[in-house]
Amino acid sequence: MSIVDELRPIFKPESIAVIGASRSHLKIGYETLLNTLVGGFRGKVYPVNPEAVEIMGLKAYPSVLAIKDEIDLALIVVPAQYVAKVMRECAQKKVKGAIIISAGFGEIGPEGKRMEEEVIEIARKAKIRVLGPNTMGYKSPVDNIDASFVFGMANPGRIALVSQSGALCIGMIHYANAERIGLSRIISIGNKADVDDADLIEYLDQDDATDVIAMYIEGIRDGRKFLEAARKAKKPIVVVKAGRTKSGAEATKTHTGSLSGSDEVYDSVFRQVRIQRAYDVEEMFDCARALAYQPPARGKGVGIVTNGGGAGVILSDWLEDMGLSVPDLSKKTKDDLAKILPAITLPRNPLDIIGDAGFFRYWAAGNALLEDPNIDILILICVHAGYARPREYAGAVLKLVAEKKHLNKPIISCWVGGSEIEEVIQSLKERNIPVYPSAQRAARAAKALYDEGRRMDLMQKRAKHAKR
Incomplete structure (x- = not known):
């Protein structure tokens, strides 16, 4: 069976x-x-x-x-x-x-x-x-099942959530709802006396309602079984592994009876099977949202469009810190941009379209960078400055996502401005656009998409090798 x-x-x-x-x-x-x-x-x-x-x-x-x-x-x-x-x-x-x-x-x-x-x-x-x-039990917003003792249901979506902590599990549901992140299945795994992480990876990997598997783990009982299930998985897996310090490991013993094990060993295992490791709930959902709703990146070249030069500089630093690149643009792209940019800015990457940019300049700049062969990922920054038009920028983002799907290049947004533009940000999240409030979080999401691209490349190589 x-x-x-x-x-x-x-x-x-x-x-x-x-x-x-x-x-x-x-x-x-x-x-x-x-x-x-x-x-x-x-x-x-x-x-x-x-x-x-x-x-x-x-x-x-x-x-x-x-x-x-x-x-x-x-x-x-x-x-x-x-x-x-x-x-x-x-x-x-x-x-x-x-x-x-x-x-x-x-x-x-x-x-x-x-x-x-x-x-x-x-x-x-x-x-x-x-x-x-x-265990807290099991919830599925896509199937209208709430087999748990804790009240509260997630919005339906494409991310499956597995948690060894019941209380944290329900907290993550509320976090996901606030962030407009939809979930397919929420599984509180408890002591894992029978059904374990590996079983759930294998099951969810074949679940039509799920595109990404997000997990909170304190310990793994059968490392070999887990390794094999993760290696075979066709879907991306994002894991928060808790108990990585001495005090954290001691806490897991009384929480779920888990033996946490060496964090170096877990790191090595995760790298072997291309599991994306996150270090808190926020990072886990940041990565899972991008992986669920954007295609994997074919390369590490990131194009940046920003209406605030400083934000582009900060993002460039974070991208390079994470092993990605901010490459020069092709001559054709520079020529195309020169037609739409004001004389006081230059057609380069990161691209500062300056603060008075409206819908057309924001959209046209993003369009040009997406067509550039040097660009594998596009990050669109909106800084809520005096001349900014957040509602117009949101429309440009949605237009680019709809029109450029055939390019299979991920599009991420980084919106800086706080509560005054929260309504616009929520409208993007409701349409499953990955949008982040800081350069660091946007860069981490881009890195997740790049890593997923490398995992897919490895799986394709294995498949070709198996056919020989």
Whole structure:
């Protein structure tokens, strides 16, 4: 059975049994059932509680064994000491997948670890794949599934989010919503007693709703399996690996029971398989947004159009710091630019179109640089100065993105101006245009697109070699 078939009951269930559903709004079992219903799940939902007849208008069952219909997914929210009994009943019922939200397992010490191993052994014998324990659960805005105990849903998009931290996971959902970044699937992986990072990479790599895999990881249990899954992945992977310092590594032990391992080893592994490493949530989403909505760069040459010369200089520094280049423009491009530029500026890269530029000059300059063979990535800067026309610049960006798709060159925006131009910036984000408030973040996104281009080149070489 393929990993897609194994995990489909968890991530695309047609029926869900909430085992531990409660009538008390003070309990996690109440919130879990509520979220499943509020989320708009289109399948059947079965509350399981031996002390209730009805919960939220649904018939309640004393046990999963009392449900006559088939169950794809068991959402388990009972205390840790009862989970093994519940899992035996799920095995007898032939439930296909389980999410164990309950905490109190390997993350708390040897006794919890013993209970965790007992539960997973029961599940494995019954061929039930398990997400968790100690997990927030799973959310999918593209499929209207909220199999979690925490309220809050992401906007639909093309980035899958995997997190070993449940609290951070929900925080990242709210961050993504504020930044207008859409997500396809949000998976809180918890203790990874069964389903692990490698399984999820393999599954999401074949998921039609996902273009980029973004991950928060504290530790990897099976390095060889992870390495193989990442090497085979066709989609870009961006990872925040936490616990890279001594104090951070100690914190992961009590958080999810993970052994963090040497950060140098993780760095080496990530480089081997071309995983893009980020060092915080902001950087992870900056890279993922660019990778999801722009093509990979074929080279390292970056063209810069700016209405403020200083911003172009700062960006040039950051690009070179990150191993990219700001090349000279071709003679043809310079000749074309000379026709549209005022006499007080020069046709060079970075290109300062000066502060009085409007829609046409901004668009024409971007158009000329995109057509230049020396340019692989275009970054359009808008500095909100006295003469700036942010709304016109936004229109120019959208026009270039629409008209120049055939060139397969990524377009990034860097807008500096704060709250006064926030409305315009949000309109670009809503159209999935990567836009960043600083030169450093824009340069990092450009580097992600360049690195993805090199990864794609390597995959093509491997494919050609395999055919020989």
